[in-house]
Amino acid sequence: MKQTKNGKAVSFNKWGYIFLIPFVLTYLFFQLVPLVLTIYYSFITYYEDGLTTVRSGWNTFANYAYFFKDTRLVTYGLNTIIMWIIGFIPQILVSLLLGAWFSDARLRLKAASFYKVVIYLPNLIMASAFSLLFFSLLKDTGPIHGLLANMGIIKPTEDLFKNVWFARCIVGFMNFLMWFGNTTILLMAGMLGIDQSLYEAAEVDGATPTQVFWRITLPLLRPILVYVLLTSLIGGLQMFDVPQVLTQGKGGPNETTFTVIMWLNRFSSGDKDFGKGGALSVVLFIITGILSMIVYKVSAGKQEE
Amino acid sequence: MANNNTVQLQMDKEKVTGGIRVRRVVANVVLVFLCVLCLIWFYMLFVNATLNHGQLTSGILRMYPGTNFGENFRLLMGGKQIALTEITPEMRAELSEADIAKIEAKNADLQKQIDEANKTPFIKLIAHSKVWKGLLNSVIIAVGSAVLCTYFSTMTAYAIHCYNFRAKKFIFTFILMIMTIPTQVTAVGFVRLMRSIHLHDTFLPLIIPAIAAPVTFFYMKQYMDSTLPIQIVEAARIDGSGEFRTFNTIVLPMMKPAIAVQAIFTFVGSWNNYFVPSLILDSAKNKTLPILIWEQRNTDWKNFNMGTVYMMILLSIFPVIVVYFLLSKYIVGGVALGSVKG
Numbered sequence: 001m002k003q004t005k006n007g008k009a010v011s012f013n014k015w016g017y018i019f020l021i022p023f024v025l026t027y028l029f030f031q032l033v034p035l036v037l038t039i040y041y042s043f044i045t046y047y048e049d050g051l052t053t054v055r056s057g058w059n060t061f062a063n064y065a066y067f068f069k070d071t072r073l074v075t076y077g078l079n080t081i082i083m084w085i086i087g088f089i090p091q092i093l094v095s096l097l098l099g100a101w102f103s104d105a106r107l108r109l110k111a112a113s114f115y116k117v118v119i120y121l122p123n124l125i126m127a128s129a130f131s132l133l134f135f136s137l138l139k140d141t142g143p144i145h146g147l148l149a150n151m152g153i154i155k156p157t158e159d160l161f162k163n164v165w166f167a168r169c170i171v172g173f174m175n176f177l178m179w180f181g182n183t184t185i186l187l188m189a190g191m192l193g194i195d196q197s198l199y200e201a202a203e204v205d206g207a208t209p210t211q212v213f214w215r216i217t218l219p220l221l222r223p224i225l226v227y228v229l230l231t232s233l234i235g236g237l238q239m240f241d242v243p244q245v246l247t248q249g250k251g252g253p254n255e256t257t258f259t260v261i262m263w264l265n266r267f268s269s270g271d272k273d274f275g276k277g278g279a280l281s282v283v284l285f286i287i288t289g290i291l292s293m294i295v296y297k298v299s300a301g302k303q304e305e
Numbered sequence: 306m307a308n309n310n311t312v313q314l315q316m317d318k319e320k321v322t323g324g325i326r327v328r329r330v331v332a333n334v335v336l337v338f339l340c341v342l343c344l345i346w347f348y349m350l351f352v353n354a355t356l357n358h359g360q361l362t363s364g365i366l367r368m369y370p371g372t373n374f375g376e377n378f379r380l381l382m383g384g385k386q387i388a389l390t391e392i393t394p395e396m397r398a399e400l401s402e403a404d405i406a407k408i409e410a411k412n413a414d415l416q417k418q419i420d421e422a423n424k425t426p427f428i429k430l431i432a433h434s435k436v437w438k439g440l441l442n443s444v445i446i447a448v449g450s451a452v453l454c455t456y457f458s459t460m461t462a463y464a465i466h467c468y469n470f471r472a473k474k475f476i477f478t479f480i481l482m483i484m485t486i487p488t489q490v491t492a493v494g495f496v497r498l499m500r501s502i503h504l505h506d507t508f509l510p511l512i513i514p515a516i517a518a519p520v521t522f523f524y525m526k527q528y529m530d531s532t533l534p535i536q537i538v539e540a541a542r543i544d545g546s547g548e549f550r551t552f553n554t555i556v557l558p559m560m561k562p563a564i565a566v567q568a569i570f571t572f573v574g575s576w577n578n579y580f581v582p583s584l585i586l587d588s589a590k591n592k593t594l595p596i597l598i599w600e601q602r603n604t605d606w607k608n609f610n611m612g613t614v615y616m617m618i619l620l621s622i623f624p625v626i627v628v629y630f631l632l633s634k635y636i637v638g639g640v641a642l643g644s645v646k647g
Contacts, residue, residue, distance in 0.1 A: 037497060
């Protein structure tokens with residue numbers, strides 16, 4: 001009897017493998033093989049020059065040397081990080097505040113679900129369409145530019161996109177607008193998961209809402225804050241659509257809004273240098289890999305608790 | 306003494322509720338402000354799509370809709386605007402009779418083209434329009450991705466959730482590890498590979514990879530952990546249902562809410578994606594909306610009709626806004642579910 005039961009269990013469990021086949025095959029072919037190819041290209045000379053393709057073997061890290069011979073990688077990396085920070089600081093502050101309000105049972109915001117729906121909306125909007133809209137409104141013949149000029153804030157002839165910090169702040173602002181709703185909902189979920197009796201105890205002890213926030217909510221929220229921070233950083237490193245469309249792919253003014261992925265895009269669609277593109281991809285892969293490991297550790301640690 | 310205490314308590318209570326009332330007002334004011342900040346752009350977009358080129362480039366901010374909505378839509382669908390060459394008195398003085406006659410003949414020809422273009426039925430314009438084709442391409446790719454992604458991610462999650470096999474723990478850990486790898490880092494190899502097997506400039510490389518979506522898998526797994534007891538599967542087995550049939554007829558229907566949420570996310574992600582499609586799709590007939598928007602941004606602005614630009618943006622984000630407001634309840638509730646357990 002026991003024998004057949006075991007035998008049956010084994011025969012069912014082979015279905016686990018069968019159901020995994022589509023995922024594994026697709027992953028191998030469309031993600032793992034491309035990843036291996038990318039790494040392989042990063043070690044060889046491989047580019048298109050007009051109609052001819054030049055391809056030769058191992059080139060002793062020449063592709064990697066290209067990225068470390070000048071400071072462009074650092075400059076573009078810093079651009080990316082700066083624009084990410086400009087967006088992330090207001091994003092996390094606003095999200096913490098809104099998350100605290102939404103999860104506060106005593107506050108009872110009547111329109112809470114409406115607010116959540118609206119603030120999440122920008123996250124779903126096509127980033128390139130959103131950027132084109134911002135560009136059209138702010139460019140030197142656009143209506144917002146006209147309004148600012150009429151109010152005397154800027155000169156009528158001034159092109160706002162020629163101003164380094166304006167251009168960066170617009171990218172940061174758009175990132176903020178697109179992501180603060182998402183972060184709010186994540187943090188709110190984290191706050192709702194905190195044991196309510198702690199709040200009740202604090203209330204009995206006469207703690208103010210500010211004290212409750214700093215002494216109870218924030219420390220208990222740390223794992224999810226780390227998660228939000230790192231996933232946002234990984235997303236931030238991939239920043240592409242917004243500056244690409246806002247600056248016509250040039251990262252202007254003077255490449256101060258040029259990001260790493262915009263550079264990578266050039267090796268694929270402009271210069272067609274797959275060796276160098278591969279090397280840049282590998283560098284990015286290593287950076288995101290390290291960040292991902294931290295995310296994984298944090299999440300896994302949290303699940304054990 | 307007892308009386309005093311009651312009064313004191315009552316006063317405390319009033320103070321607290323008073324504080325709450327102030328905080329509630331502050332919270333509502335801030336939230337209304339943020340909602341306006343989120344929505345104002347869409348309102349401006351709508352208003353601008355109803356204005357003509359002259360109004361849009363005058364540098365005056367208009368907050369009320371104009372009358373040019375239909376015309377902008379027709380222009381966007383009809384392709385290029387045809388502009389006649391204006392013959393100024395200076396030109397008459399400078400140019401010879403023959404040259405003037407040439408320009409006039411050309412103008413007459415263009416006028417004929419304009420008349421001809423206006424004769425074409427509107428529906429025919431739409432059918433031949435590049436933007437319409439882009440919209441259709443985007444729909445095909447996004448719907449295809451959403452269907453494959455949700456079906457197979459559920460299947461993968463089911464395999465991990467329901468069966469015990471030797472490689473289970475390894476595969477689960479592996480999928481979690483690859484979850485945060487951005488698609489951009491494999492793009493170089495991906496595009497080369499698709500070219501070498503002649504799949505570039507087709508929709509397949511943009512649809513099929515959706516089968517292996519670690520984030521959707523993780524979400525489905527989380528959802529199954531909380532809603533799919535293994536006993537249901539065992540009961541189906543006793544009733545003689547095959548494993549594949551159990552999955553399709555019992556598990557899938559139970560997963561409907563999660564599938565709905567993830568279908569929307571995958572649809573939107575694919576709909577908005579620019580990076581990979583721009584590297585895969587070459588020919589004009591295959592381009593998707595984000596690529597057309599990027600091309601719009603790259604055209605010469607001096608010769609462009611801004612009304613059609615705003616119409617184009619409206620057209621690319623309007624479908625998503627409609628779907629979102631119809632299903633917003635599920636989406637907002639579902640976001641937190643897929644993250645790390647709260």
